[in-house]
Amino acid sequence: MAFYLTAMGYTVARDGWRFEPVDGQPYRAMCRGQATPGDGRVVYEVFVRGVSAGPVPTLHADVLGSVDGMKAFLGRGMALRLVPDWPLTQWRQTGPPAVQTDGTPLPLPRLAGLVGHREERPVATAADGFRFGYPSLLACAWGRPSEAFGPMYEPFDGTRGVARLPGPPYHFMSRIVSVDGPQGGMREGSRVVAEYDVPDRAWFFGQSGGHAMPFAVLMEVALQPCGWLASYVGSALTTDADLLFRNLDGTGTVTGEVTPATRTVRTRAELTRLSRSGEMIIESFRVSCTADDVPVFAMETVFGFFPRSAFHDQQGVPVTPDDRARLAEPCDRAVELTARPDRYCAGELCLPGPMLLMLDRVTGYWPEGGSAGLGRLRSEKDVRPEAWFFRAHFFQDPVQPGSLGVEAMCQLLQFHLLERGAAEGMPRPRFEPVLPDRETAWTYRGQITPAHRLIRVDMDIVESGRDARGPYAVADATLWGDDICIYRVRGLGMRVVPAAGG
Structure with missing residues (x-):
């Protein structure tokens, strides 16, 4: 039956x-x-x-x-x-909680185990005493909605769908430290302070060379408290329609690094603007992150709540016929990266490990191409429905994180710097996660789901040079889901620097 x-x-x-x-x-x-x-x-x-x-x-x-x-x-x-059922109902009975330390996947029940978990620091509580500790955050990913936000979310404990946080290994919140604003109040000016305890060993360090948190993960550390705050203020309760939550735009500036020595990243997010049109809700946030009290990232970003019907006919980012023609332009310089060739995937300066690598192949490299004549690159990644990030992001709504699309662009920039020989003569070279003190802007107008076939990135190098820290490059890029351009990123930079002690 x-x-x-x-x-x-x-x-x-x-x-x-x-x-x-x-x-x-x-x-x-x-x-x-x-x-x-x-x-x-x-x-x-x-x-x-x-x-x-x-x-x-x-x-x-x-x-x-x-x-x-x-x-x-x-x-x-x-x-x-x-x-209806929720994986956390069974998984929370396992433990102690496990942390994925490398690129070898752990069974999700081990990542969601709560037996033996203890809150190491004070957590925020709602007016009725509900605690916003790690169990509630994990419930926001995989559990009953009422276990994430209390009785207010009991209407979603049945057949209705609700926006979720990502689950491990792409979940980067440990606790809510404080929240200012009425729960369910849909009030501009509501604020949250969240913390993420950086593991002694985390998979994303090992997959990216071990020196610093990748930009994609830092983006998630900043973005996930925005999603939590959007749910806390009651966005999903304003309509009888089930709504999906998506990042739309953002600008961010990295000012420091999160390293394996970092203990805690603290994120402060404020809901600065809120507007509604029919069943759609648009919310703007101002965000700052500190690593052990040192500023590392500042961001302003926009999210939207949308009914599922809004995704039936993705229009994407507007492009010209010339933009579209670039995808098919022939090039005799191509590299298959799934075989992990030593030139790009071994040595001190190399592309990330298999779990984090968001490029399967480079299908075009024109060293003197692009709008500025400084270089142009094109890459592809095959969409695999069984990919780890679809299971993590999100439960009941699998989409590739936009941050991993930006990560693909960072890796294409790394490929460009490797091709240029940017590390020659440098002791113990490494890539910075992203060029600091430069604003990066992103626009998302679509999504990658397990039903897609191919992800393509088309990139122009718009600035190239060397400063006191080392050689760098800055690029503008687009990301395509099959034949639709869905992301546009401007001002994305990458630099090669000597490792500490180099």
Whole structure:
């Protein structure tokens, strides 16, 4: 019966739901035989009486079981339904909590275990005493919505969908330290302070050379408290429609690095503007991050809540026919990176490890091309529905994080610097996560889902030089999902510097 409901497609859009017998109604069973170790085959036949499509899909049927051709069991009036469930309900019973330390995936239940978890620092509480510690943040990713925000979110504990935080290994919040503003109040000026305890060993350090937190992860450290605050103020409660939450625009400036020696990153986010149009909600935030009290990132960004119907016909970022033609322009300089060639994937200065690498191949490199004549690059990545980030970002709404699209651009810049021989003569060279003290701007007008086939990046080098720290390059780039341009990033910089002690 469960197979029948699955084959009919009822599980496709119901990630995390489970099957259970319908209670409160009588079943009739007749047994006229048995299955023993000496028998060969048991065959079950399901005679469908009726199917209810929802909101809780239910199958009513008679079930006949035969053993080696002999009718042995008959169940009449059987009923099975598909009901909402949340992975954290089971996973939280495991522990102690695990942290992924390298590119080898850990089972998600180990990453979500809460047995033995203790809050090491004070956490914020709601007016009714609800605590916004790590268990509530993990529930915001994988649990009952009411376990994330208290009774206010009980309407989403059933069949409705709600915006989520990413789950581990792409979850970068440890606790809410303070929150200022009424819960459910939809008030501009609401503020949150969140902390992320940087693990002694974290997968993203090992995958990026071990020196500093990649820009994609720093972006998430800054963006995820915005998503939490948007839920705290009650955005999802303003309509009966299920809304999806997406980053739209942002500008950010990196001023420092988060290293393995960093203990805690503290993020302060303020909801500065809020507007509504129909079922859509647009929210603006001002954000700052400190690493052990040292400023490392400042950002202003815009998010939107949208009904699912808004994504049925993605228009993307406006482009010209020439922009589109660049995707097919032939080039005799191409590199397959999935084979991890030593020139780009070994040595002190190299591209990230397999888990973080967001490029499968470079399909074009024109050293004197581009709008400024300083270089142009083009890359591809095949979309794999089983990719780790779809499982982490988000439960019941799998999309590639926009930050990993920006990371693909950072890596294409790294490829450019490797091709230029930027590290020649430098002791213990490394890449900075992104060029500091330069504003980077991004625009997202679409999403990458498991249904996509190909991600492409097209990049122009717009500035190149050397300063007191080392050689650098700055680029503008677009990212395409299949044939639609969905991201545009300007002012993205990368520099090669000597490692500490080099």
